Amino acid sequence: MQFQYGGVIMDVINAEQAKVAEAAGAVAVMALERVPSDIRAAGGVARMADPRIIEEVKSAVSIPVMAKARIGHISEARVLEALGIDYIDESEVLTPADEEFHLLKSSFSVPFVCGARDLGEAARRLGEGAQMLRTKGEPGTGNIVEAVRHLRKVNAQVTRIVHMNDDELMAEARDLGAPYDVLLEIREKKRLPVTNYAAGGVATPADAALMMELGADGVFVGSGIFKSDNPEKFAEAIVQATRNYKDYALIGELSKGIGTPMKGLEIGALAAGERMSERGI
Numbered sequence: 546m547q548f549q550y551g552g553v554i555m556d557v558i559n560a561e562q563a564k565v566a567e568a569a570g571a572v573a574v575m576a577l578e579r580v581p582s583d584i585r586a587a588g589g590v591a592r593m594a595d596p597r598i599i600e601e602v603k604s605a606v607s608i609p610v611m612a613k614a615r616i617g618h619i620s621e622a623r624v625l626e627a628l629g630i631d632y633i634d635e636s637e638v639l640t641p642a643d644e645e646f647h648l649l650k651s652s653f654s655v656p657f658v659c660g661a662r663d664l665g666e667a668a669r670r671l672g673e674g675a676q677m678l679r680t681k682g683e684p685g686t687g688n689i690v691e692a693v694r695h696l697r698k699v700n701a702q703v704t705r706i707v708h709m710n711d712d713e714l715m716a717e718a719r720d721l722g723a724p725y726d727v728l729l730e731i732r733e734k735k736r737l738p739v740t741n742y743a744a745g746g747v748a749t750p751a752d753a754a755l756m757m758e759l760g761a762d763g764v765f766v767g768s769g770i771f772k773s774d775n776p777e778k779f780a781e782a783i784v785q786a787t788r789n790y791k792d793y794a795l796i797g798e799l800s801k802g803i804g805t806p807m808k809g810l811e812i813g814a815l816a817a818g819e820r821m822s823e824r825g826i
């Protein structure tokens with residue numbers, strides 16, 4: 546299953562939030578225990594959500610339901626597969642279970658989305674069988690700067706390999722730590738072979754529009770909606786802004802009096818080890 550161009554996927558922690566997301570026009574919801582800014586605040590180990598909550602979310606909406614498993618946590622992923630979830634996010638937002646190996650996603654019947662900061666990470670996740678990508682950004686910060694950095698980087702690297710000959714491509718595969726056949730496919734298609742949504746730090750309608758402007762196929766939003774002071778309004782405005790990202794007058798209207806966005810975090814203020822995007826590379 547590939548998600549539509551211009552779609553928004555929203556993190557939700559219960560059935561009530563899932564209904565808000567569906568009513569706003571989200572193309573899918575992501576069930577998790579806490580949104581990333583609350584995961585940061587809580588500290589400790591972040592795990593797969595309670596299956597009961599996942600089932601409640603599944604019963605509350607008719608759009609696809611995703612859920613997160615820890616990186617390399619084969620058993621969490623198998624449990625989610627058995628629950629009949631539509632997509633699994635092998636996510637750096639949760640505490641990694643395995644610091645060396647990602648899941649062999651091609652051995653599952655359920656599709657996976659994975660995060661990447663650059664083309665090497667993206668190609669490795671595709672080589673393992675991911676069927677959707679997302680640039681990582683820095684989740685739970687409400688700060689778009691890392692999402693911009695990662696999206697620009699992946700796109701620049703794709704553009705670079707489109708112009709390479711076969712010898713150059715093999716050396717690039719070596720340098721990126723990327724499977725050669727995945728790079729061949731990207732060169733042939735002149736883009737990533739799967740849908741790539743931007744994630745991590747989208748906090749306003751204009752942030753979502755910026756991701757589309759920079760070439761994302763859609764956006765993931767978690768904290769930016771449910772840690773704002775008006776989740777319904779933010780959810781609707783972010784969906785509209787993502788779909789109509791070139792309609793700047795509309796985005797201005799959507800942003801008027803929308804309320805207070807989530808409080809953001811300066812990336813430089815994060816202590817060593819607090820960057821979720823550095824997990825699972």
Ligand SMILES: O=C(CO)[C@H](O)[C@H](O)COP(=O)(O)O
Pocket residue numbers: 555556575580581582634636638679681683684685686687744745746747765766767768769
């Ligand atoms: O991991 C995710 C995507 O799969 C989260 O949905 C996303 O990163 C949320 O970040 P934020 O809370 O900053 O919107």
